[in-house]
Amino acid sequence: MRRSEIRKQLRIRARNIIVQRDRRFFVNIEKKDLKRAIRRLMQMKNYTHLSTITALDVGSMIEVIYHVAFTDALVSVKVQTSKDEPIIPSIVDLIPGVALYEREIHDLFGVEFEGNPDLSPLLLPDGWPEGVYPLRKWWSVDRVLSKLGGKR
Amino acid sequence: MTFEIPFGPQHPALEEPINFMFEIEEERVVNVKPRLGYVHRGIEKIAENRNYQQLVYLSERICGICSFAHALCYSQVVEELLDLKIPERAKFIRTIVAEMERIQNHYLWLGLTAKEMGFETLFMYAWRDRETIIEMLDMISGKRVNYGMSTIGGVRRDIPEPMIKRMEESLNHLEARAEYYTKVCTKDPSILKRTVGIGILRPREARALCAVGPTARASGIPRDVRADEPYAAYGEIPFKVVTYRGCDVASRMYVRIDEIKESIKIIRYALKNMPEGPIRVKAPMRVPEGEAISRVEAPRGENLHFLKSNGTDKPERWKIRAPTLANLLSLCRMLMGVNLADIPVVIAGIDPCIACAERIALIDAKTKKLKVWEGKDLWRYANEWYRKRYGL
Known part of the structure; x- marks a missing residue:
């Protein structure tokens, strides 16, 4: 796969596509374009599946990365959402297989996936306090422990 | 009701x-x-407070059975960030151990599935044969599980000549046994009754649900990271991706038994063509800023590690996606x-x-x-x- 193919398919600027090495592409897009971008990537030849969704804490924003696998490349689509209002459109209607990944991120980062019908807890135990998102940087191990009333 | x-x-x-x-x-x-x-042990959170060398051990303890697949995936992702070129011999040893782990896992699986069917004899047989490959792993690495073989920059232990001889003997034995299991699993009426047409996953569904590994391959989808994105020495070793079209438990069984045979061929080829040379290079403690993704075909399917570094000796974020x-x-x-x-x-x-x-x-x-x-x-x-x- 080449950069120009992704650029043509997604109709975005070349500077938003980062070629990290052979077979590795990172694509930065806006939140509102996410569904369209994923749909267009799925139409490309050699598309196999969506490997997983990664979320990470980048200061005031939460970055969500969709790893779309092809037989000859891995395209990682990046979107950002603010921590105050972490809402991202769900792509579960396009790819039913992402349901658990979205639930996982909802648990650990508190990102709301608009359109996912089931965002019930997947990993965290029943009775987990509301508003504690363990993988956000602010929630250090000590803070989580004191919130839960436990000791190290 | x-x-x-x-x-x-x-x-x-x-x-x-x-x-x-x-x-x-x-x-x-x-x-x-x-x-x-x-x-849920919070490994991704723990990782933010550990340095890269410590995480090699942690990565190995994500899963007890596919421990090498995780350690390999983690080592590769750090090596990519460090821009480290690992020696050719280390790549071959990684391939050999990864395939041995696959054989070990598939025999384990065959035994457990047989037990679920109430076929205790096959369970005992499969686990007895698994012992052969476990002993080989013990011989190479000194451990029966969590081998501690992969590390950042290569592998920890070499496979010398006398070990190769012993491995060849046990590979011959395992191959004969795999043939026997093919015969049993395709002919035995009680196995067929319990597996054929049971637990159907159609190819269209497997694609939509992003299935990986033998589960996808038993639905006729040739999805295999070893072939799609060769890592370690897979690019230099000829092998075929086993697929079956039955979409049922029986196909999942045949895929795994055939993969055992395929893994044996890969190990034989790798042992024969393994180049001489060092087995590891030294890796620095600090990792420059960057992001990398590594994929490995674990015995159960695609394994993905994403790593973001921030220039210190601890990672900013380490994301793990295991095949299950x-x-x-x-x-x-x-x-x-x-x-x-x-x-x-x-x-x-x-x-x-x-x-x-x-x-x-x-x-x-x-x-x-x-x-x-x-x-x-x-x-x-x-x-x-x-x-x-x-x-x-």
């Missing part, structure tokens, strides 16, 4: 406890909901419409290590009366059901 059956999370024999809430009509499953998290999570939704799809008696075999089919359910509770939807079943009861129920029906 619809019953709701919570299945799991406790089961003593295996790792990865999980809970399934089954809705049952008569004896058919009409709905399944998975619930994870009973062994990718296959869980496919498993739920397979379970729809199956008979209560087939649940253990179908769950065993994706190799999630949750086949041995400790207890099962039947709730009558009308009276809310709770009836708790031990895993043994379900097992007994399943085998009785088949005995009555088919006289097996």
